[in-house]
Amino acid sequence: MTLLTATKVKHYFGGLCAVADFNLQLQSGELMGIIGPNGAGKTTIFNLITGVYRASEGSIRLRDVELVGKTPHQITALRVGRTFQNIRLFRDLSVLDNVRIAHYAQVHYSPLEALLHIGRYRREEQRIIDNSHRLLSIFKLEHLAGETAKNLPYGSQRRLEIARALAIDPELLLLDEPAAGMNPNEIDQLMEFIQWIRQEFKLTILLIEHQMKLVMGICERIMVLDFGQTLSEGPPTVIQNDPKVLEAYLGEGSIG
Amino acid sequence: MNTMRNPGWEWLMAQRWILPALLLIGFGLAFAIPEYNLLNKYVQLVMMYVGINIILTVSLNLVNGYMGEFSLAHAGFMAVGAYTAALLTQKVLPIADYPGLFPLAVLAGGLMAALLGLIVAIPSFKVRGDYLAIITLAFLMIVKSVIENIDYIGGPRGIPGIKKLTTLPWVFFWTVATIWVVRNFVYSKYGRGVLSIREDEIASDLMSVNTRRVKFLAFMVSSFFAGVAGALFAHLLQFISPRVFDIIKTTDVLIMVYLGGIASISGSILGAVLYTVLLEVLRPSNFAALVSWLPDVIFDPLNQYFIRHLGVWRMVIMPLALVLVMLYWPRGIMGLREFRWFVPKRDLDAHHRHVAHGGSHDAPHGH
Numbered sequence: 001m002t003l004l005t006a007t008k009v010k011h012y013f014g015g016l017c018a019v020a021d022f023n024l025q026l027q028s029g030e031l032m033g034i035i036g037p038n039g040a041g042k043t044t045i046f047n048l049i050t051g052v053y054r055a056s057e058g059s060i061r062l063r064d065v066e067l068v069g070k071t072p073h074q075i076t077a078l079r080v081g082r083t084f085q086n087i088r089l090f091r092d093l094s095v096l097d098n099v100r101i102a103h104y105a106q107v108h109y110s111p112l113e114a115l116l117h118i119g120r121y122r123r124e125e126q127r128i129i130d131n132s133h134r135l136l137s138i139f140k141l142e143h144l145a146g147e148t149a150k151n152l153p154y155g156s157q158r159r160l161e162i163a164r165a166l167a168i169d170p171e172l173l174l175l176d177e178p179a180a181g182m183n184p185n186e187i188d189q190l191m192e193f194i195q196w197i198r199q200e201f202k203l204t205i206l207l208i209e210h211q212m213k214l215v216m217g218i219c220e221r222i223m224v225l226d227f228g229q230t231l232s233e234g235p236p237t238v239i240q241n242d243p244k245v246l247e248a249y250l251g252e253g254s255i256g
Numbered sequence: 257m258n259t260m261r262n263p264g265w266e267w268l269m270a271q272r273w274i275l276p277a278l279l280l281i282g283f284g285l286a287f288a289i290p291e292y293n294l295l296n297k298y299v300q301l302v303m304m305y306v307g308i309n310i311i312l313t314v315s316l317n318l319v320n321g322y323m324g325e326f327s328l329a330h331a332g333f334m335a336v337g338a339y340t341a342a343l344l345t346q347k348v349l350p351i352a353d354y355p356g357l358f359p360l361a362v363l364a365g366g367l368m369a370a371l372l373g374l375i376v377a378i379p380s381f382k383v384r385g386d387y388l389a390i391i392t393l394a395f396l397m398i399v400k401s402v403i404e405n406i407d408y409i410g411g412p413r414g415i416p417g418i419k420k421l422t423t424l425p426w427v428f429f430w431t432v433a434t435i436w437v438v439r440n441f442v443y444s445k446y447g448r449g450v451l452s453i454r455e456d457e458i459a460s461d462l463m464s465v466n467t468r469r470v471k472f473l474a475f476m477v478s479s480f481f482a483g484v485a486g487a488l489f490a491h492l493l494q495f496i497s498p499r500v501f502d503i504i505k506t507t508d509v510l511i512m513v514y515l516g517g518i519a520s521i522s523g524s525i526l527g528a529v530l531y532t533v534l535l536e537v538l539r540p541s542n543f544a545a546l547v548s549w550l551p552d553v554i555f556d557p558l559n560q561y562f563i564r565h566l567g568v569w570r571m572v573i574m575p576l577a578l579v580l581v582m583l584y585w586p587r588g589i590m591g592l593r594e595f596r597w598f599v600p601k602r603d604l605d606a607h608h609r610h611v612a613h614g615g616s617h618d619a620p621h622g623h
Binding site for chain 1: 445
């Protein structure tokens with residue numbers, strides 16, 4: 001079943017065409033990678049899907065729901081979660097609060113109940129505290145619940161960002177360069193980890209990555225972008241041998 | 257988080273019954289002090305100003321501290337509350353026969369201010385920081401000139417002869433109510449939304465926070481209590497005019513917010529108490545009375561110049577103190593920290609839970 005469909009999506013920044021005719025069909029449960037040189041429009045596509053930018057033209061659908069024109073929080077509430085290329089945690093807030101905030105759309109009480117701490121407030125708060133702790137323990141961060149996010153080491157911040165994205169209970173998870181700044185050993189662990197959360201949380205994952213090892217290792221399908229154009233699309237073996245891709249992006253030599 | 261781990265302090269912080277007990281005693285005293293004249297009228301008056309300033313500071317902190325915006329409109333909301341309540345007690349409510357109707361007027365003042373807060377929230381969807389500050393400043397000026405140009409409410413002359421309905425118990429009640437409601441708001445999903453907007457608005461939106469709704473609520477709660485403070489203020493001063501609610505009034509509240517500390521209710525209380533009391537202490541007669549125990553050799557020369565001219569000096573000393581605080585405590589005394597008695601127990605426990613949860617999950621992430 002198709003989860004995400006992008007048809008003829010175009011996006012301009014002023015006169016600059018950042019994304020030209022982007023088409024995508026993402027199947028439910030799939031793990032797909034988008035690669036391409038810097039400035040190819042990869043992150044822009046994530047921003048278009050999540051509503052940070054409104055596509056200049058074209059349509060992006062989650063099942064039957066049109067996403068173009070919706071605000072980020074509306075799209076997120078439709079169970080689309082994401083992480084960021086440069087970590088964007090709520091730095092001055094606690095690790096727990098970072099995860100709790102992402103529950104916003106799932107917490108059901110009215111402003112009046114919040115102002116007076118009555119009605120559904122207690123039960124709902126306890127529920128999201130419990131769920132946040134569950135997520136933090138999966139990511140081995142539970143003992144740091146009270147710590148300020150900015151004090152965490154880099155690797156833990158990366159994990160916290162994924163935990164926070166999972167807190168919105170996503171069906172579709174967008175990972176923007178999850179392996180940035182990791183060493184080969186950490187990348188091996190991350191690959192295993194992405195596979196694991198995909199199973200555990202029944203996710204469809206779309207990821208952007210520069211680390212060929214990771215992309216070629218876990219993605220079932222890869223799309224190659226360059227200057228907003230789709231160069232090639234297919235399983236890793238096909239991409240690795242596509243002369244256009246080799247020329248534009250991978251360059252001479254082998255793939256790590 | 258508080259890194260201090262003094263066992264005595266820990267024990268004290270765990271005694272959560274003390275705060276309600278203090279509140280009860282406080283209520284008792286608020287009734288007893290005016291009834292039996294336990295303190296002189298001047299001290300009672302200062303106590304009421306402290307309470308009103310706490311209401312103003314805690315409520316402004318919601319927008320300027322927790323949300324990280326820079327609103328200058330607080331005196332405007334205060335004016336709306338003051339005028340609404342004063343007109344009600346002067347012209348509408350039969351307050352002479354039923355003084356018990358006063359809280360109704362205060363409530364109406366707050367609601368009217370909240371309504372205007374709703375309008376001021378709208379530009380905050382598009383604009384941030386300095387630009388929003390300018391817009392809120394413009395709002396403040398509009399409120400002032402609208403009042404100045406309506407003859408029915410006294411125009412620039414204001415409203416004299418307002419009944420003195422603000423009493424110590426009422427100030428105490430509204431102060432506690434403000435602190436309680438703002439604290440409840442802060443420790444809810446909306447309050448956490450407000451905090452996340454300050455941290456990173458786009459990330460906040462992408463983590464499903466309905467940022468517009470959260471901003472609406474924050475502005476409404478903030479301006480509601482500014483209106484309440486205005487209503488109490490009008491019925492204490494017994495005279496209001498547009499000039500009372502100018503930018504200087506906002507500046508006073510800003511100072512108390514940043515002195516006490518952003519995003520902290522206990523900080524706001526501290527800031528309001530320190531600033532109000534220090535300004536009073538620095539009045540020549542008060543200061544002279546305070547140091548009168550000094551031997552004449554010291555007191556006389558001090559009095560000769562310094563104390564007599566303190567009226568001028570206090571507006572130098574206070575800002576100077578503020579500059580020093582900002583240099584050494586850029587986030588204010590309690591910035592981003594909270595006194596633990598104010599934090600709901602559920603929140604405290606949630607941040608210090610070490611027991612393993614959901615052990616069935618075994619992630620292959622071996623850091």
